[in-house]
Ligand code: ADP
Ligand code: MG
């Protein structure tokens with residue numbers, strides 16, 4: 001029986017982070033919270049006789065993305081009308097780019113569990129968003145606030161071969177959009193939307209199978225689940241000798257299945273033709289050069305630098321560079337305290353600190369923990385001024401109050417107990433207080449030493465140097481064992 005491999009291409013729509021819309025001066029507002037139809041005009045509601053004007057900032061953002069994706073930029077590109085009727089599209093057509101897109105033939109490189117991957121980018125073009133329908137009991141309302149918001153469409157070649165590829169491609173792309181400040185990348189608000197085209201083909205063959213287009217992927221998690229489902233569904237059809245139907249399917253998050261939405265429309269259904277109200281878009285090569293020079297260090301470059309400069313593992317570097325604000329925070333912390341190992345700072349950051357931020361739903365640049373305080377905290381743990389458990393406690397307090405770590409350690413009496421004699425006294429005290437457990441230990445139940453460790457740590461108020469505690473406890477138990485064997 002032939003085994004099949006998945007073939008996947010993504011279409012990505014990103015709302016550009018401009019202040020005003022694509023072809024009019026209306027402010028871009030948060031369409032999930034603003035009063036409906038509060039930011040509309042005769043242009044973005046498609047009144048007859050109005051004329052669109054291209055938003056230059058939108059083009060600049062699009063060029064940043066196209067350059068970061070290694071695309072060729074067209075000196076001349078053309079806006080076209082994509083004609084179709086829908087209540088959220090007042091003009092009866094969407095202005096988009098079709099035959100002559102802004103940019104073509106790029107690529108995005110990234111690393112996955114399966115090694116280095118390169119996904120080719122077919123095209124990057126500009127278009128405008130539609131309005132939004134709000135469905136009520138028995139009728140629908142339409143909000144045109146989103147109508148005319150600049151959208152960037154990025155289309156990949158069908159180069160992905162697994163859901164892992166898709167996940168890493170999509171997260172890398174979102175991360176790049178955010179680094180470039182071209183889009184907020186906010187998936188929950190629909191500022192980036194992913195659609196996946198997926199087909200299967202017999203392993204070892206090169207042709208393309210019949211695909212379905214999967215929509216309604218509102219999170220990376222949903223995307224992975226939907227594609228896993230679709231791979232399994234198509235596999236069963238093909239393995240049974242059947243044929244996959246070319247169609248658009250929607251992911252039903254609640255039921256965990258894809259549902260057929262409609263047959264696939266073809267490009268000729270849209271009757272594309274050049275937008276007569278807009279001139280061809282000429283781009284000055286000097287402008288492209290300027291934007292290229294001003295591109296920030298991108299996530300993949302930052303990752304390579306973090307690995308070579310700070311000797312981080314690629315895995316840790318990945319966690320740090322996904323968000324530019326996190327990467328910057330890390331570098332400020334490292335620079336603040338050159339004596340503390342960057343790996344220790346990175347581990348505390350991606351471990352304890354990330355979980356605090358996630359739990360509270362706070363972004364790192366909104367946190368009360370300054371990178372300087374954070375570096376001081378990690379340094380205190382590394383110098384063994386405090387132990388790791390106290391370190392966690394201190395981090396939580398800084399997170400709540402913004403106080404300095406040194407003050408917190410002093411006011412809470414968290415300084416680590418490093419005096420061997422004091423620790424030995426506590427060990428002896430605990431052994432004396434727990435004769436039954438000591439007896440069990442001596443009878444061969446060695447796991448009880450872990451419990452005794454915990455008791456001593458408790459007696460020390462959680463402040464004991466754990467390594468010293470362990471050696472002292474082991475030593476005390478050994479003495480007991482020997483005296484027991486010698487019949488003492
Ligand atoms: P459409 O115009 O219908 O959206 P395109 O040919 O532009 O179709 O392709 C859209 C996306 O689908 C691209 O990302 C492309 O890589 C992907 N794609 C095209 N054919 C296949 C296929 N047979 N299997 C998987 N993905 C495909
Ligand atoms: Mg499509």
Ligand code: ZN
Pocket residue numbers: 021024025026039040041042043044045148
């Ligand atoms: Zn408007």
